[in-house]
Amino acid sequence: MQNILIPTDFSAEAHNALEVALQLARRTGGHLTLLHVVDAPAGSTMVTTGGVASGSAREGVFMIELLKRTKQRMHELMAEVARMAPEVAVQDCIATGTVNEAVLEVIREQHFDLVVVGAHEHAPTLHLFTPDSLAEHLVRLAPCPVLTVKHPAPDFAVRSIVFASDFSPEADKMLPSLRQLQAAFPEATLHLLDVVTQPNGYAEAIDHIHAFANRHQLPAYEPDVFNAPQVRLGIPRYAAQNHADLVVMLTHGHTGLLHLFGNNIAESVALQAAAPVLTLHPQ
Known part of the structure; x- marks a missing residue:
């Protein structure tokens, strides 16, 4: 960066x-x-x-x-x-x-x-x-x-980074950016967040988070699973409740009608969350 x-x-x-x-x-x-x-x-x-x-x-x-x-x-x-x-x-x-x-x-x-x-x-x-x-x-x-x-930040400090994902293999593409952020803000706690829309999805979500962390040998992280009626609503709610300083997400850009009906979660979160949101496309 x-x-x-x-x-x-x-x-x-x-x-x-x-x-x-x-x-x-x-x-x-x-x-x-x-x-x-x-x-x-x-x-x-x-x-x-x-x-x-x-x-x-x-x-x-x-x-x-x-x-x-x-x-x-x-x-x-x-x-x-x-x-x-x-x-x-x-x-x-x-x-x-x-x-x-x-x-x-x-x-x-x-x-x-x-x-x-x-x-x-x-x-x-x-x-x-x-x-x-x-x-x-x-x-x-x-x-x-x-x-x-979206808000003034004259003394922008990052103590809490939330990486919101479903922790599928595609999430691996975020690792270089996550490591850059951790190097820039070594004092920050990394939260690995999966939002589930059904309570019975908790165990599987936790397993995916730990598998992701183990796959990349993350030394310290907080696994978090949050229940919400929609993922795009759950991420801003979690970030607000846990006083996140930065939210990080993958995004998939769409144009035209595909944009309107493609349900780009990262795009919604980037505009809804009070905390700054970092988005990037998979390479």
């Missing part, structure tokens, strides 16, 4: 993400890139002089003024970061285009290890009836891990 991207729209939510990203960079020796996307009119693109390559004259003047204001706000944010964490290397980036697609393009081009993104905490079903947020879009489609942050 050395090369970290923080998309910002200069909102309070984006600032929450920045606070967490700075703490991670301090822990890992990483460097940050602050990205702002200017939502440009169709057919307009930014050039090196800050002008506009095409579009009407009126749109061109508007874009030039918008880019000037954006650069000023970015300059102010960079100065704030220098005061908050002078030891962390930070650079800025301004792109134009549709926000969701422009952020994904930057991630792919610059090969980021992690994206830290701010979001609103959603009620369990609210996000099904609202337009996709950038956070939801990135959890679904970003090729690198995404850390979703």
Whole structure:
């Protein structure tokens, strides 16, 4: 987690993400890139002089003024970061285009290890009836891990890491990320959580957790099985009840109708849980 991207729209939510990203960079020796996307009119693109390559004259003047204001706000944010964490290397980036697609393009081009993104905490079903947020879009489609942050965290400390899974063989793909987190936060307790929807699933779930831990020789962990009517509801409830500082999950991105009916649990948890949620796709 050395090369970290923080998309910002200069909102309070984006600032929450920045606070967490700075703490991670301090822990890992990483460097940050602050990205702002200017939502440009169709057919307009930014050039090196800050002008506009095409579009009407009126749109061109508007874009030039918008880019000037954006650069000023970015300059102010960079100065704030220098005061908050002078030891962390930070650079800025301004792109134009549709926000969701422009952020994904930057991630792919610059090969980021992690994206830290701010979001609103959603009620369990609210996000099904609202337009996709950038956070939801990135959890679904970003090729690198995404850390979703929903609350201020100026002193982000991780004492409790919850890895939520069914501990099938696919969960083995999380091991490199889990080990990175344990190295960054050696004082944290690792909770291995399986949520079951039927009480008679407890024994099998515990067996899967221990088998996973033994398979990877995890030296210390807390096995936890939590009962809930739905897995996507149980994980945020468990995290809240046990004061988790970080939730970690695999995700399977979907688009279109498959997204609506595919029941992406990690995507739901990333938006519902109060704690920061780290999601990544299986490799």
